[in-house]
Amino acid sequence: MSTGFVKRRGTLSGRKRTMDKIMIALLAVGSLVMIVPFAWMVITSFDWAARIRIPFPPRIWPLDPSIKPYEAAFMNVPLMKYILNSVLVAIGVILVSLFSALLSGYALSKMNAKGSNVVLVLALSTMMIPFEITMIPQYLFFSDMHLTDSYLAFYLPALNYAFGTFLAKGIFDQLPGSLREAGLIDGAGEYRIFRAIFLPLCLPIVATLIVLQFLAVWNDLLWPLLILNTPDKYTIQQGLAMFTYNRGTGKLPSITMAATTVSLVPVVVLYIFLQRYVVESVATTGIKQ
């Protein structure tokens, strides 16, 4: 009896293991499909033979391996300038939005000022308004203030980061309010209590917000397209988009792929180093910017 039971369990787990191998094989095929666009991009970007025409038939190694496509890309598109611009925009947006989100999240969670609920409801309801709906007045606002071509048009709207406020509030809600009261009794100011006691306790959420905001700013196209007119000011996505847009898509394969690869390096490096972190932040926050 007992040996039969053990045997049955043994075959079951054997079947499970076979199933597992089949699933891994299927997922491996799926992964290949996910990887192919990246692989094609990188291979073509090193293929000088593909500077005019798409490599045909498709090859898994460049016909004429060379870094010339990259030299040509950097010569035709000021990629470093665009990347620097994007970094400038990202740093400013991250600083402003985190400043606003952490302070307001803390206030909503711990300070109970009269009318906090109104702010909470306002933040919640305006968060549901897609940017695309309000982009025209926002554009006109900055245009009237002669702030087109200025990165202030990115920094100022970053004050309105209600999503970050909610995430921060959620973290502060988990921390005991007695920490603040103890600080107040000791005679510390509100800002000091926030900075010295609460801020160090919510560093993980700060990191999450930085990653999410960086990706959002780095990958955005529509707002830069409206606000920045001088090529000198372009962000990387805008520079890349204009490079292909102006000469029609599907031309100059290897040079275009080289420029695209360069534009991906920062996010892919970020992803490789903070991979679990990026994935976890999506799993826990569940909202894409």
Add this chain to the structure above:
Amino acid sequence: MIHVLNKAIRKNMAGYLFMLPLILGIAVFSIYPMISAFILSLHRSASGSGGDWVGFANYRYVMDDPAFWKSLYNTVYMGVLSVITGVGFSFILATVINNLLSTRVKNLFKAIFFLPNVVSAVATSIVFTFLFYPSNEGLLNFAAGLFGIEPIGWFTNPTYAPLSIVLMNLWAALGYNTIIFIAGLQGVPKDLYEAAEVDGATPLRKWFYITIPYMRSIFVFMIIMGVINSMKRFTDVWLIGGTAGNPGESLMTSVLYIYRNAFVSSQMGVASAASYLLFVFIMLLTLAMLMFNRKKDRLD
């Protein structure tokens, strides 16, 4: 008395100061634009400032414009297909990955499938215009050719272009939904499965009768977010089809319609009216889905 009042204000003042950046942000970059867009939509305006009051003429113009309805249709068409394929595939994928035995293998696949998600819509569109090239030089047509399929104009044929966008979007967004589903799957109580196993339920039955009902709120969340995101489609269709939404206006989406009217034809009033109509449409869709969910909740 004054002392008490002073104290109350001072007590609240710190809180207000802490919330000031957010309040300013909401007022200037959410509330003001919503009001301003509405006022703008009631004017014939090329530049935004001034212009003649025209009442609801801009709304009438937009409602009479076949391009507006065409763009809305395209957006919804691509949106529905994107949401169905995106949610369906990612749920299956999440189930498969979540049931793997080794955590390391699990994390590896999670990382691979999520990778396209950090890639910008610009880069994705550029790479896919090559992969989906209309002649057999395009990788997809080359692969199809191995099965004897004639080259297809993925992005150049008006019938296929929206489907190609959906396909591209599936590649780009699959991993994102998968990660959320996996997080949700880990929240399903284990004892439910154990109880079902005692009753002799097959894995497929467990999936249908325990996993899927348990995940319903995540499905609803994902569908709503998916619909809202699809209604905002702009970057990929603009890069691939230009402001005309080529081929044959098949890639003209609502946001592209707004963009074209505002920044190409300088009809800010008309574009604002279209924005408001789109906003109302998104709100109605969201409300309808929430109400449907609540009704189902009550039935359960």
